[in-house]
Amino acid sequence: EAQVxxxxxxxxxxxxxxxxxxxxxxxxxEYMSWYRQDPGLGLRQIYYSMNVEVTDKGxxxxxxxxxxxxxxxxxxILESPSxxxxxxxxxxxxxxTGGQETQYFGPxxxxxxx
Amino acid sequence: xxxxxxxxxxxxxxxxxxxxxxCTYSDRGSxxxxxxxxxxxKSPELIMFIYSNGDKEDGxxxxxxxxASQYVSLLIRDSQPSDSxxxxxxxxxxxxxxxxxxxxxxxxxxxx
Numbered sequence: 001e002a003q004v005x006x007x008x009x010x011x012x013x014x015x016x017x018x019x020x021x022x023x024x025x026x027x028x029x030e031y032m033s034w035y036r037q038d039p040g041l042g043l044r045q046i047y048y049s050m051n052v053e054v055t056d057k058g059x060x061x062x063x064x065x066x067x068x069x070x071x072x073x074x075x076x077i078l079e080s081p082s083x084x085x086x087x088x089x090x091x092x093x094x095x096x097t098g099g100q101e102t103q104y105f106g107p108x109x110x111x112x113x114x
Numbered sequence: 115x116x117x118x119x120x121x122x123x124x125x126x127x128x129x130x131x132x133x134x135x136x137c138t139y140s141d142r143g144s145x146x147x148x149x150x151x152x153x154x155x156k157s158p159e160l161i162m163f164i165y166s167n168g169d170k171e172d173g174x175x176x177x178x179x180x181x182a183s184q185y186v187s188l189l190i191r192d193s194q195p196s197d198s199x200x201x202x203x204x205x206x207x208x209x210x211x212x213x214x215x216x217x218x219x220x221x222x223x224x225x226x
Contacts, residue, residue, distance in 0.1 A: 031213075033213050033214075035216075040218070041218070042202070042216050042217065042218035042219060043158070043202065043214075043216040044216075045213050045214070045215075048213050058213065088155075090157055090158070102148070102160050102163060103148075103160075103213070103214060104160075105157040105158050105159070106157060107156075107157050108155075108156070108157050
């Protein structure tokens with residue numbers, strides 16, 4: 001089954017404790033992206049990657065890191081989480097290198113930073 | 115700054131009627147337009163995409179695009195209670211490398 005998976009689905013952590021949210025897709029997609037969704041603010045892009053070893057900042061990259069060492073994986077790293085990073089996070093992928101194709105979303109990761 | 119605007123709602127529509135959802139965008143260079151449906155706490159799922167001016171129909175859904183007016187809409191015919199969700203308009207501009215810009219969504223309620 002073609003899908004985007006994320007782990008963990010739910011996470012409670014404390015300020016400053018480094019964490020990684022994994023994202024993996026089995027569709028051989030070139031383009032991958034991370035979004036956060038907050039009430040009243042909608043979905044906002046954090047980082048995106050057009051291909052292996054190619055990543056770039058989205059609209060709200062502060063406090064986040066990403067890497068794209070393999071085509072299928074695109075982890076989101078919070079080096080020192082803060083309460084304002086409490087949010088619902090979505091990973092997405094699409095076939096086109098420019099993100100112009102339909103994007104498929106993972107199930108989401110709900111993060112609470114205390 | 116690329117912007118995508120939607121009325122947040124809630125938009126309440128009786129079952130069986132036509133629901134009309136609207137979206138405007140600021141970047142005249144936008145090329146690709148998407149409608150996603152999102153149930154509470156779930157991930158967005160694609161309903162339709164449209165690239166050219168005019169109408170595009172898929173089952174009970176019709177997307178309408180007017181690039182001159184920078185306006186895209188989604189019509190849902192014969193609305194069902196299961197259509198109750200938040201509908202997100204998303205736009206890709208220019209070369210598309212920076213992905214989707216989303217509107218904040220319209221909350222649709224279908225009243226039985």
